[in-house]
Structure formats: structure tokens, C-alpha cells
Amino acid sequence: MPNCSFQDARTACINYEAVNELDIQSMKISNTLLSRRDELQSQGQSNLR
Known part of the structure; x- marks a missing residue:
């Protein structure tokens, strides 16, 4: 085990949370983009009809 101070452990924990x-x-952003893309595709398909 590397000798690791409490400060290091806390910093690692903060970095992990960040x-x-x-x-x-x-x-969330990619989900939003995906759902927007799906909306645009379905709109485009309805316009083709």
C-alpha cells in the first residue's frame, strides 16, 4: 500500500465526486440531444408524407 495521508484520501474522494x-x-446532455434528434427525425418523416 502506498502511504497515503488523510488529506490525499479526501482529495481523491472529492475528485471522484466531481x-x-x-x-x-x-x-443528461446526451440524453437530451438524443431525444431532440428523435423528435426531429419523426417531424421530418411526418413532413415527407
Whole structure:
């Protein structure tokens, strides 16, 4: 085991939470983009009729 101070452990934990938060936000963004794209595609298909 590397000798690791409490401060290091806390920093690692904060970094992990920050990365998780970014992941969650980017997942929300990509979900939003995907649903928008689906809406646009269905609108385009209804316009073709």
C-alpha cells in the first residue's frame, strides 16, 4: 500500500465526486440531444408524407 495521508484520501474522494457529477451532467446532455434528434427525425418523416 502506498502511504497515503488523510488529506490525499479526501482529495481523491472529492475528485471522484466531481467526475461523477460531470458524468451525470454529460449523460443528461446526451440524453437530451438524443431525444431532440428523435423528435426531429419523426417531424421530418411526418413532413415527407
